[in-house]
Amino acid sequence: MINEYVSRKVALKDMQPCAICSKPSTTVLYNASGPDWLYTCDIHLQDNLQFTIPIYSKEYNDAVAQLKVVKRKMDTLISAQSRLGSWDGWVTKIFTKKDKEKKDGSESTEPAPAEPADVPLEVKEDADTLLETQAMYRKLLDEVTELQGKNRKYELAKIMFESRVQRKKTEQMNRERYRKEQENYSNTDPKELLQKHVFPSVPQQETQ
Ligand SMILES: [Zn+2]
Numbered sequence: 268m269i270n271e272y273v274s275r276k277v278a279l280k281d282m283q284p285c286a287i288c289s290k291p292s293t294t295v296l297y298n299a300s301g302p303d304w305l306y307t308c309d310i311h312l313q314d315n316l317q318f319t320i321p322i323y324s325k326e327y328n329d330a331v332a333q334l335k336v337v338k339r340k341m342d343t344l345i346s347a348q349s350r351l352g353s354w355d356g357w358v359t360k361i362f363t364k365k366d367k368e369k370k371d372g373s374e375s376t377e378p379a380p381a382e383p384a385d386v387p388l389e390v391k392e393d394a395d396t397l398l399e400t401q402a403m404y405r406k407l408l409d410e411v412t413e414l415q416g417k418n419r420k421y422e423l424a425k426i427m428f429e430s431r432v433q434r435k436k437t438e439q440m441n442r443e444r445y446r447k448e449q450e451n452y453s454n455t456d457p458k459e460l461l462q463k464h465v466f467p468s469v470p471q472q473e474t475q
Pocket of ligand 1 (some may be wrong): 285286287288289290307308311
């Protein structure tokens with residue numbers, strides 16, 4: 268059995284106790300490769316890595332990667348803008364100094380501050396680029412949030428999954444025993460046998 272569960276909704280009449288807190292729930296995590304399933308409240312599926320880890324779509328991962336690129340660009344532009352701020356400060360200082368020199372008519376002994384070499388003049392034009400980048404960042408962030416909300420695929424936390432696998436094995440052993448009993452005691456009333464072995468039935472997805 269592979270560790271891949273999809274969250275599904277069942278009808279209200281089919282709700283069963285949550286595997287975590289035992290409250291009745293209409294959400295079931297279904298694993299077709301088992302098949303295996305367990306009921307859970309929706310709340311346990313959110314930020315609860317000790318229980319489930321979301322398996323996101325390629326679309327989601329691509330959007331996150333793009334978001335990182337845009338974030339880096341945004342940070343670079345922001346730091347360039349703040350350098351421009353200090354460059355502006357440098358210009359102001361020069362003018363203030365010239366004014367002072369005119370007034371007392373003497374050369375200042377204070378050396379002129381060095382012009383920061385790494386501030387390109389096109390940084391000002393980058394202010395517009397920064398606004399565009401920030402808008403793109405917000406748009407991507409919304410997209411990532413939406414795709415995150417849409418996710419239905421989960422992986423169970425390791426210990427949790429191992430206990431499901433163990434449970435599955437026990438269930439299979441029981442089925443096997445049931446089959447053998449049927450063979451050995453073909454005269455036994457099938458109803459009686461069924462009462463001895465109650466097998467869970469696969470949850471039906473709610474029809475909408
Ligand atoms: Zn619960």
